[in-house]
Amino acid sequence: MDFDLKEEQKMIRDMTRDFARDVIRPRSEEIDRTGHYPYDIMDKMAELGMMGIPFPEDYGGSGGDWVGMHLCIEEISWGDMTLGALLDVTTSIVAQELYAFGTEEQKTTWLVPIVKGKQIGAFGLTEPNAGSDAASIQTRAALEGNEWVLNGTKQFITNIGLDNASIILAAAVTERRAKVKNVISAFIVPKTAPGFRLGKRYDKIGWHGSATHEVIFDDCRIPKENLLGDPKRGFAQHLEVLQTGRISIAAIAVGMAQACLDESVRYARERIQFGQPIFNFQAVQFKLADMAVSIELARNQYLKAAWLKDQGRNHTFEATAAKLYASEMAEKVASDAVQIHGGYGYMSEYLVSRIYKGAKVLQIVEGTSEVQRMIIGRLFQHSLK
Numbered sequence: 001m002d003f004d005l006k007e008e009q010k011m012i013r014d015m016t017r018d019f020a021r022d023v024i025r026p027r028s029e030e031i032d033r034t035g036h037y038p039y040d041i042m043d044k045m046a047e048l049g050m051m052g053i054p055f056p057e058d059y060g061g062s063g064g065d066w067v068g069m070h071l072c073i074e075e076i077s078w079g080d081m082t083l084g085a086l087l088d089v090t091t092s093i094v095a096q097e098l099y100a101f102g103t104e105e106q107k108t109t110w111l112v113p114i115v116k117g118k119q120i121g122a123f124g125l126t127e128p129n130a131g132s133d134a135a136s137i138q139t140r141a142a143l144e145g146n147e148w149v150l151n152g153t154k155q156f157i158t159n160i161g162l163d164n165a166s167i168i169l170a171a172a173v174t175e176r177r178a179k180v181k182n183v184i185s186a187f188i189v190p191k192t193a194p195g196f197r198l199g200k201r202y203d204k205i206g207w208h209g210s211a212t213h214e215v216i217f218d219d220c221r222i223p224k225e226n227l228l229g230d231p232k233r234g235f236a237q238h239l240e241v242l243q244t245g246r247i248s249i250a251a252i253a254v255g256m257a258q259a260c261l262d263e264s265v266r267y268a269r270e271r272i273q274f275g276q277p278i279f280n281f282q283a284v285q286f287k288l289a290d291m292a293v294s295i296e297l298a299r300n301q302y303l304k305a306a307w308l309k310d311q312g313r314n315h316t317f318e319a320t321a322a323k324l325y326a327s328e329m330a331e332k333v334a335s336d337a338v339q340i341h342g343g344y345g346y347m348s349e350y351l352v353s354r355i356y357k358g359a360k361v362l363q364i365v366e367g368t369s370e371v372q373r374m375i376i377g378r379l380f381q382h383s384l385k
């Protein structure tokens with residue numbers, strides 16, 4: 001058993017750590033306050049190859065692995081959580097689905113610009129009446145001549161509103177069935193397609209730098225060739241890449257929690273009460289110790305899941321456990337960090353207050369904590385058979 005990172009993985013981690021400290025963190029307050037996406041930072045991340053770490057060089061990637069990708073996501077999220085979410089949705093989910101299931105032509109047209117960071121992609125599964133029960137989506141797609149025609153509404157879609165977003169990978173029902181589940185297929189829908197419309201931008205309690213929009217398909221026409229993968233397995237394809245998304249959410253959670261711990265240690269050393277730094281009080285040190293332990297456990301878990309993925313081995317339990325544990329850990333750590341900062345921790349200018357507001361969403365996106373527990377519970381059911 002070897003817990004050491006490979007040289008190239010260490011290089012990615014260290015390069016990203018420096019970048020997050022020098023370039024991203026100084027801008028994170030402004031990003032959250034204004035809600036303006038930092039396109040210049042995104043361009044620099046692309047130049048450094050961060051958008052395509054696990055993909056082959058032939059497709060514009062860095063030829064790395066998923067462990068390296070997730071180390072990068074953790075460090076970027078330490079600097080700013082919404083940029084971690086960019087990597088999660090664009091690289092771990094959208095690019096991976098194009099890479100795993102796309103034709104060569106689809107890869108050339110859509111994957112390469114995303115992997116090179118020239119464009120970004122969005123993922124469209126959730127609808128007003130289909131969240132946790134994602135298989136009950138109502139968006140429909142029908143083949144008319146050489147075109148698919150989509151009708152329906154997707155909600156809570158991350159990043160589709162950004163200027164450089166090119167496509168949404170949308171799930172739509174292609175065959176309604178009475179007694180068994182509907183057939184769901186996956187489609188590459190360009191933002192420029194006729195009938196594609198961006199709905200409202202949601203006003204959220206945190207993650208202000210990450211744009212979240214409604215998407216409306218109103219007789220939206222796309223070429224027949226934009227069907228992605230097996231028409232009967234669109235839902236399974238989505239679920240497959242969401243498994244990697246879970247590892248990414250865990251890495252984001254670890255980055256955010258580590259930022260809370262670092263800020264809390266620094267603050268506890270500086271803040272004087274009762275004539276001494278509050279760091280000297282055991283109650284504060286115990287909180288810091290618990291934070292450090294839970295962060296390290298979550299880090300080990302997401303790295304194990306990413307490593308199993310790199311080996312091509314089953315990692316359903318490991319990825320689900322990483323997402324569940326790390327997202328709940330991040331909320332607790334952020335809450336403790338605010339507590340250590342006292343009243344200052346509740347002020348928007350303090351990083352820990354922004355992370356506190358942002359941490360909650362990690363227990364909701366890409367499957368709620370309850371859904372993660374359902375997935376793990378089902379594994380026991382299967383093992384009993």
Ligand SMILES: Cc1cc2nc3c(=O)[nH]c(=O)nc-3n(C[C@H](O)[C@H](O)[C@H](O)COP(=O)(O)OP(=O)(O)OC[C@H]3O[C@@H](n4cnc5c(N)ncnc54)[C@H](O)[C@@H]3O)c2cc1C
Pocket residue numbers: 089122123124125126130131132133155156157158159204207212361364365366367368369370371
């Ligand atoms: C900021 C943000 C960004 C997002 N980005 C995207 C995106 O880019 N693409 C996309 O497709 N979606 C996106 N989502 C949607 C997200 O994945 C869903 O919100 C999530 O899956 C939960 O669905 P829901 O909101 O409909 O909640 P619901 O499914 O209505 O759940 C409500 C509550 O009921 C619980 N519940 C539901 N069913 C069960 C059950 N069987 N047993 C126990 N408890 C249950 C849930 O756990 C939850 O606590 C985003 C959401 C947010 C908030």
